Amino acid sequence: MSRKKTFFALLLLVLLVSPLALADDYEEEDEYQARYIPLAVLGVAMIAIGVVYYSLTKRKLIITHETSSEWGFKLKMENPYMTVIGPVSPMTVHHFFTITGTVLALIHFSSCNNYTGTAGATGLGMAIVLILLNSTGFIGRHLNRKIISEANGGDMETTKKYVEIYEKWKKVHIMLTVIFVVLLIAHINAVG
Incomplete structure (x- = not known):
């Protein structure tokens, strides 16, 4: 994916998700309570998935990556146990999950009033x-x-x-x- 396409994909994601933070008029009793906790949980989980996947494929522990035009995976009984097949590199998977997770978590963090x-x-x-x-x-x-x-x-x-x-x-x-x-x-x- 080119840098231009990556930028526009990120921009689209921000534009799609940011209205959640802007449209929330709910007045809370506790000013310390941030909203959108499920988005933060999902965001942190996505960040963790991106980091773990990249670390495991980079070190060829448990998972290896094979470049192909189609998605798939192979399981085997010896180490590494799984080969993920796909058109994008592990680094791209890492970036997608960590950037998307960050955007989701930042929505939660920005909803805090104190x-x-x-x-x-x-x-x-x-x-x-x-x-x-x-x-x-x-x-x-x-x-x-x-x-x-x-x-x-x-x-x-x-x-x-x-x-x-x-x-x-x-x-x-x-x-x-x-x-x-x-x-x-x-x-x-x-x-x-």
């Missing part, structure tokens, strides 16, 4: 970290493409430079993921 207290502060923190995670994800995808492009072009010196930058980027991206999980646990504990 970000004080543990629940509000952790919710706001998660929203900020999700935006940073998605931003760094786009940077990582760009770096990945540059590495492949330079390697295919035969410029090993530039490829090495991009690989070094990518390794530093990966540490930041993983650190943000850990921060998000810690905030999520704290948030669930505070609202539960």
Whole structure:
């Protein structure tokens, strides 16, 4: 999928889902209670699916990916146990699930009227970290493409430079993921 198509697909998703947050006139008794909890749960679940799927296929643990024009899967008794067949890469699946999940979770976070207290502060923190995670994800995808492009072009010196930058980027991206999980646990504990 081209960058232009990806942008328009994301824009369409935001335009379809954002009226939910804008149209809600329900006055709540508790100003700390955010709305659209099911959207947040679905969003976090989608993010988790995107991360787990990509991690497992990247390391070829349990799941491998095979590129084909049609969708399908194969099961086998030895490791890796499943091969997913499809026209999109595991990275594209990862981006689709994490970006869509982020949009759904942000609708929930934006419906809160008060970000004080543990629940509000952790919710706001998660929203900020999700935006940073998605931003760094786009940077990582760009770096990945540059590495492949330079390697295919035969410029090993530039490829090495991009690989070094990518390794530093990966540490930041993983650190943000850990921060998000810690905030999520704290948030669930505070609202539960």
